[in-house]
Amino acid sequence: MVENWTLLKTYKIKPLSPATNRKDCCRERLNGAEIRIGNSLNDHGNSNPRCAVISSITAGSSDTFTCNGMEGRYVNIVIPGRAEYLTLCEVEVTGQPSGNPAPADLNIAKGGNVVQSSLGWNGVPERAIDGNRASIYGQDSCTHTQNDVKPWWRLDLLKTFKINTVTITNRKDCCHDRINGAEIRIGNSLNDNGNDNPRCAVISSIAAGSSNTFTCNGMEGRYVNIVIPGRQEYLTLCEVEVTGLNTDDSIEYVCG
Secondary structure (H helix, E strand, O other), rough: OOEEEEEEEEEEOOOOOOOOOOOOOHHHHHOOOEEEOOOOOOHHHHHOOOEEEEEEOOOOEEEEEEOOOOEEEEEEOOOOOOOOOOOOEEEEEEEEOOHHHHHHHHOHHOEEEEEEEEOOOOOOOOHHOOOOOOOHHHHOOOOOOOOOEEEEEEEEEEEEEEEEEEEEEOOOOOOHHHHOEEEEEEEOOOOHOOOOOOOOEEEOOOOOOEEEEEEEEEEEEEEEEEEEEOEEOOOOEEEEEEEEHHHHEEEEEOOO
């Protein structure tokens, strides 16, 4: 059995391709199904390159499969090798039209507006999105707050994105442990200055002068906050880079 969708033009299929399985019965029917992506209609599209094999999906659950920018107009889900019923409760596909620079691969932070809880040592919040990973404070590319209770820094992307990654560069010349325990928060609320939004990650530590990337798995939000909860501290960020997909660029197909 096969389900086939045409996207009407060729897309680079991005990392988010969730499939939702039936809950009331028969969840095992989907076991062994394949996701195929390409531009051919040979064998109804089932001969296109394979993105993933669905070993199993828990009843009523949604699983995400990574297709790493595979290009194609057609997305097939096929159960090969046996007679079977195929039921899909939801299929969502995100991608970018082929031939265009993919916004999910670009640093979208540089186009945003920034603010922070306070200003110390002329470390304005804009330094974290200046495109420069220089990590020695005297190079004038790192932010700095006062010794605040719960210091925070907030990026406004101006519209809602599905956030894939947040990369943070830590200070090198001193104080690299100040960022330990900081949280990355993403969402559309400005409650508590945006610090109440859902959490993407907790930063346990970042080595002095290093850049660490945190995966947010398509969390949706206009605001990206970095906040140190629960203690009085200085917050210094030498660069913050964000990748994600404009929600206007995602394609969603719903099937019964």
